[in-house]
Amino acid sequence: MECSQQSTTSNQMAEYEASYDDNATVSRRIERLSLHLNPMEKPHNGGLDLVQCAARAKMKVNMEQLSIYMRGKYRDDVQQSVYDYFNSKPELQTPIEISKDEHRELCMRQLTGLVRECGVRPLRYVVEDPSKYFAILEAVGSVDMSLGIKMGVQYSLWGGSVLNLGTKKHRDKYFEGIDNMEYPGCFAMTELHHGSNVQGIQTLATFDPITDEFIIDTPNDGAIKWWIGNAAVHGKFATVFAKLILPTHDTKGTSDMGVHAFIVPIRDMNTHKALPGVEIQDCGHKVGLNGVDNGALRFRSVRIPRDNLLNRFGDVSRDGKYTSSLPTINKRFAATLGELVGGRVGLAYSSVGVLKIAVIIAVRYSLLRQQFGPPKQPEISILDYQSHQHKLMPMVASTYGFHFATLHLLDIYSEMKKTHDEQLVGDVHALSAGLKAYVTSYTAKSLSICREACGGHGYAAVNRFGSLRNDHDIFQTFEGDNTVLLQQVAGDLLKQYKEKFQGGTLTVTWNYLRESMNSYLAQPNPVTARWEGEDHLRDPKFQLDAFRYRTSRLLQSVAFRLNKHSKTLGGFGAWNRCLNHLLTLAESHIESVILAKFIDAVQSCPDESSRATLKLVCDLYALDRIWKDIGTYRNVDYVAPNKAKAIHKLTEHLCFQVKNVAKELVDAFDLPDYVTRAPIGMQATEEAYSLYTQYAGF
Template identity: 85%
Template sequence: MESQNTKYSNPTDEDYNINQDQAIVTRRIQRLSLHLNPVSEHPVFSDSLQLLTCAGRAKINVNVENLSKYMRGKHRDIQERVYEYFNARPDLQTPLEISKDAHRELCMRQLMGLVREAGIRPFKYVVEDPAKYFAIIEAVGSVDMSLGIKMGVQYSLWGGSVLNLGTKKHKDKYFEGIDNMEYPGCFAMTELHHVTNRNSYRFEIISNQCVQMFKAFRLLQLLIRSRDEFIIDTPNDGAIKWWIGNAAVHGKFATVFAKLMLPTHDTKGVSDMGVHAFIVPIRDMKTHEALPGIEIHDCGHKVGLNGVDNGALKFRSVRIPRDNLLNRFGGVSRDGKYTSSLPSINKRFAATLGELVGGRVGLAYSSVGVLKIAVTIAVRYSLLRQQFGPPKQPEISILDYQSQQHKLMPMLASTYAFHFATSHLVEKYSEMKKSHDEELVGDVHTLSAGLKAYVTSYTAKSLSTCREACGGHGYAAVNRFGSLRNDHDIFQTFEGDNTVLLQQVAAYLLKQYKEKFQGGTLTVTWNYLRESMNTYLSQPNPVTSRWEGEDHLRNPNFQLDAFRYRTSRLLQSVAVRLQKHSKTLGGFGAWNRCLNHLLTLAESHIESVILAKFIEAVRSCPDASSRAALKLVCDLYALDRIWNDIGTYRNVDYLAPNKAKAIHKLSEYLSFQVKNIARELVDGFELPDHVTRAPIGTQVAKEAYSQYTQYAGF
């Protein structure tokens, strides 16, 4: 395998301008030179990301304060304000046992208190400073996940739809009421029978990801010109708005997505202008009773998140003013004339959904926050709990067992990797909101879909693993694994089912692949795709496939090359398969035949992005001790992922048997090394005990059992 550059540093644009034939020859010479000389003596390792010798050797001394400062960044102060407010208000802390109705009312009081008493106003940050907004959401979700979701519904969905889909008149009218919770609202998109219907999963028409979404949308809005208003109607039960957060109890307004039907003078009678968003009052501002023509029902008890009042909405000829159309992408004059800056229904709907991508960003970011809590509890308990040991010697902690390390240390490494990847996503999202750059829009849409799917699926599995790793005490409700698992589970479905989102990632990669072979310009910022059909898909180098030295395996370029090689192979092979099967099965049939392959491609790409961002974070860390710890964790993340998919690499002779064995051995040793600093690593998340709220996961180990017994009345 050839690397994409001649130094062990991150690739630059200059590297890609080198004549490929000459570059390949040069790289082969250098690889052979490295093979003949000890790697550690070679001058190419003068890079700032020098290989760090594995402790064991010596344990890395981690400055937890510096590590935490680097991890939490500039928004740690606002998170501390959230934590301190709830710590000072025990009456607002969610008890272990609480009914659905009581939890909903508590959740509303929590949100009102945070906004009106603590003075934390998230709404202004939704557009001005999304990174700060997501930091607030993460902290609030750590207190109670239901509260985090309820806040997200109020400000990201209901409020965000007004800011992103409306115009100045809507912002002027609704901003203050949304901000101070006078106008609690909801976001009515999902319908009982239809959510999305993507008929566009075909290799030939990947250019527009949203082309066929919501083809089956049922709810209707009809303009009545003589009254200057719209009539909203639910034509059948399949069109009932379902799972609408804030609808069952507290919401007074709803952003309702419906087909806009305009009267015409021809035989058709009406013209379908596609899906638009409308502000619909659903309850009286004074009496809080449902308004005429609006049926509101409760979706009932859920597996988790019972502090959120999900409801169902049905409309019977409800009249709303024409100005209630959120008309950023399309408006209607009083005489019934429709105008839009976008030429088609599909483009308008794609633009509408594009403005709502922040929900996926928030879920990915918040999911990492949940994983931090679970890993912190599991690691601290595993260090505390002692069980068995050598004969006539003291018992050892369960984290000293290799099996426990195998469960938790790669998970801890992944948590750090996901933190940096989702932080990067938030930065890109913030930049996109300011610049509206088309290249950046495509990147953010794809990366948010991929990270939301990948991270939430990983976290869901990890929550069960953490519970099992803590044995019987992990089963106690007071230690939170059950509630975390139940509340987080729906993250895999929120803002798009994970399987559907991964298909969007695969579709976007195939679009880029196709454009490359049609002579087009790649519009993505993932530079490695530019190299995918030459450097990364050249035949594996028989020399490097056998290298098994620790310095080589821990080199970031080897790790990145391995991840990217796998993605490139998957991309090329699935493109060939789709083209082959489409001749006999058609576009839809070919996509379905290759679906598992496509999902694997998407996950492989996301893992490549995650690793690249982790390596960048290691390089950028200013504190030497923190950088050493992060490098160790990054290496574990990379090698563990390679080993988990070792069959793929062996099947294409990318790794010789001896090298595969060396990777397995080194990943186990790195797990042991990470175990030695596991306490410092979880302390780096800076989650106080009143946030983790699990007796077995307290920072001061000797207090764990004393706190735990108090819950049983001792």
Template identity: 80%
Template sequence: MAKEGEGEAPLRRLRLLSLHLDPSSSSSYGGSLALVPCGGGGGGAAARRRRPSAVSVAELTEYMRGRHRGIQMRVFEFFASRPELATPVEVATAEHREICMRQLSALVREAGIRPLSLMDDDPSAYFAVLEAAGGVDISLGVKLGVQYSLWGGTVINLGTEKHREKYFDGIDNLDYPGCFAMTELHHGSNVQGLQTTATFDPLTDEFIIDTPNDGAIKWWIGNAAVHGKFATVFAKLILPLQEEAGGSADMGVHAFIVPIRDLKTHAVLPGIEIHDCGHKIGLNGVDNGALRFRSVRIPRDNLLNRFGDLSKDGKYTSPLPTVNKRFAATLGELVGGRVGIAYTSVSVLKVAVTIATRYSLLRHQFGPPKEPEVSILDYQSHQHKLMPMLASTYAFHFTTLYLVDKYSEMKKSHDDDVVADVHALSAGLKAYVTSYTAKSLSVCREACGGHGYAAVNRFGILRNDHDIFQTFEGDNTVLLQQVAADLLKQYKEKFKGGTLTVTWNYLRESMASYLSQPNPVTTRWEGTDHLRDPNFQLDAFRYRTSRLLQSVAVRIRKHTKTLGGFGAWNRCLNHLLTLAESHIESVILAKFIDAVQRCPDENTRGVLKLLCDLYALDRIWKDIGTYRNVDYVAPNKAKAIHKLTEYLSFQVRGFARELVDAFDLPDLVTRAPIGMQSEAYSQYTQYIGF
């Protein structure tokens, strides 16, 4: 026995060494000991078969680009042929605004792009144009969104046929530049609390638009400061009651078309006061202004009356019975803005990751003694910064494509379940993706060292222009609360036997399967095949979401007894935000797994599987405390997840160049000298005059 004991110690040391070299070697599977170099793939026989030997950029690009890449290339080629329309690196606010307007006018009137027609006929084509415009200049993408998603979108989605006939062509061809006047100085996210009023005057058959106090001034209104001629104004519809009754009735927030400048002279119209919101942190190509209305009269027909109408004799009618239902229907038609922001945010992340990855491959520093310097992307710390981010970018790409498809389905079907699904999904993805991108932009800048600080290399511009994405079209914290509220509603419906909308389908399965004690054997499995199994990954994400949902429901019920509904919600707010983020991550992973499984080319599918595994395991590791606290993952399994995450980052690094090339970003979009595909240093030195 003594001799056997003496022999076991070196064997244990050998086994530990093999685990360092190959994280897939796992005693939990009882496999034979094998020393596999890191460069050889590792992961056991099955994992080795899954690891692709090479990446076809053309195949990967073809699978990712979608059916509207043609119209995007049309936009890119147009601006590449018109260098005088390029936005300079250093540009004053007034000049930037005029360049941005010239860019939009040229896109519509010279390149022949008709964004409102695209949005009406094929929303996915419209979002492709929006992404391409943002690639030229994020200010251009936002200005296009204000004109067509917001101003144009309210007219065609909240109005009726008479509004379409009168305004559609003028909005589409840019003869009628307009604004979306919802946000007020004192009220942004709480739209039902808006104070601007639209009082009906039956004697003249007009509405009188008024700003009752300074807090009701419309603020941050894009296109208002310089270029807008119309505004969709959100205001409370006030109806005078019969003389014998006296007083007035508040019918809730409605949308009204209000001309703000003369169509010919561009002079500000009587009763309207417009001020410039001034220089901003970013997006200075967009002219944000503040609007005050002093007894501005508009025809009754300027009420966008799809969900509420008023006859000449002052009789109000609506297909919806309550103020809250009308309000919900109105906001539900405006989710296209959030869809566009989530989609565009991913494109900004692609640019940043591309620049940082290409530079990290180009830049060499230090290395073994008396040997050549190595690429900084060969350092594990740099891989840890950028490779999970690259995987997340792919995950977001496929999920936002799914969101656009669901939005297109919603516009065609008007199915209530799809409407509810898109509302919650667009809120959650907009909040999650924009927050992730905002943080990642700083990481990418730091990953490029001092050269990332040069304005020409884009990170400062991208960071400043994108930052507001976390705030407009709904503050991210507020949007996540909407997701949490919908989850709680769906949870309640589950136990009432009701139906669940598409996104929440996994709640159809018994909550007990997620909330029971974890299988003590499964919690210890640490083999690579198990950890890379999409069923394990998805179960882990959904288990976390289900536990969070069940526990916050219990907490809210408990606190409601003593604090009331609002107090209980506020007491549990951080818990609710974590729940919403967990759910959105579950959706992102599910859509990424679907994209991997649908990929027809085996080698491309293998590359996407590698990225998907890295995304999933990196997210599990970042929240490993939660999984350990509920004994879903044993200590040895947690270590295996960490080790495999680092190893997958190393594997992805081997394909990093091809993976960013597959985004198919033209130089017009990337622009940063350090982010070029070749001769980056040469272009960088030429830029400063060498």
């Protein structure tokens, strides 16, 4: 009887779907016919107007209003003052051809000039207004990426470690000297044999109760501190991460208290010579960022006062007793690294700034450059070619999406620094890891695409793609290797997934899992899987549901696989067996967050023209990403074949529409020509070739 009922239900569903297909076909034909008869008629789209189609007039963009909205509260006078300062100082502008040693000295002059002449006080902004600090960081990175990194080493890393890992006595002693560049310093965490696995570092800091000092030692060559910015030439101090070793009265003789941070002077304040026991070597010429003096440090029984332990999370008394508010080595280590998350926030935000410069240059040149065309007619711009639109227009859309997502990251980071809310701390840690990994990887690939999109002229050093690509490449590695960071995101999602089914609470960033997990894990609706109307495909709810459905499916399936494999391979082996799956999960989740913040930005935009423009770009970002992973949606019948085809066609159409306003979109980034500094990327495109030929000597 039960089988008979199931059979009847299946037949009814089949008849319903067939009927739906017929009705949907008729509806589509009527809709298309009505659009031919009345091309100005626009379908309803949930309160957000659809952009006019290709047959209609070009969208009007209020570039001034769009630019103001893009700036938000992070592009204020302080950023313009940085641009103006360097524009007025031609002697501080980095030439195209410069040696490593000259570049390092120029970079130091740029940073000291910015602080002492321009009046910028980065460390104060780190404390009082992090958003202003990151705005400056983006601006100086546009001037010279080496300068941006050197500033980050001085203030985010060296200064940030003193502020965040130390206590009042350290801030009182070092704050002014760090802020005014009197105390240039380093951040000595990475070792020759240990990078991402910080808990595995081997440098030792052994307490000597007789002299009340720590003895810093490099026990073997593998423990040499490596790639330490500011160490090779300019640094006078270093925050050294080492294992804190205390003497004991038991048979072991010593006790390892885990990784802690120590302030270690490395050069004499007057003579600038290396201090006794400190060996400094130059890491040499690099692929990029040669304005940063990366060095290697070895310590041979270097003695420092007990007060040089940065003791916020753990302290040692005069008699050698250890105290901490945190009960375990792992908790202390997590708290220590958690306070250093600002570096990742800065890299994600700065990477978007690099992407903006590359996109500006590539789009402007593609509008300028003409090649081929219909017989006996003028040549057309290379951006009129569909293949070129396919290269660059989704990139423009992604740049806008990344812009709003990283602004959100700055917001919650600033709030976290003010409130120290535990939930926000977790959110910032996970989101900064994910956005840093995703955005920097995307920018690295896009720099090569932009170079290719500009043909031979993109290969000229004066047009900057080479230096941008080389300088930015390491963004994928430092402050956490991208593959490792994505695993952290995946691990956090799995933790949330487990808590969801144990009745626990979920944090703010991932709250869509709490709200919608059950519906996302349900079987796809066979009716909506076939909907292909433009109003449906451009509905933010459909787009966000699609992104989150994919993430939820990946999360559910990888949780199942990990549980299965752990029974035979153990936890580590199971994780390694599922590693590619985990990385895909993390990327999918970060894309969901980016889209959610993009949609929020569209809906919050007060200017109607700018809102319509952003809606167009947001739709392209969403549908392009869905199309790129269409196989996943097809495999689970989330998208039927007709709908997949409609998504592809609409994505190509949106690329064309974005092309029509591409100039306005990149102009809205509001970067002056003296910042982008590429002859082929001038805002007044008619001047580009003349400037380019002048550079060559004509």
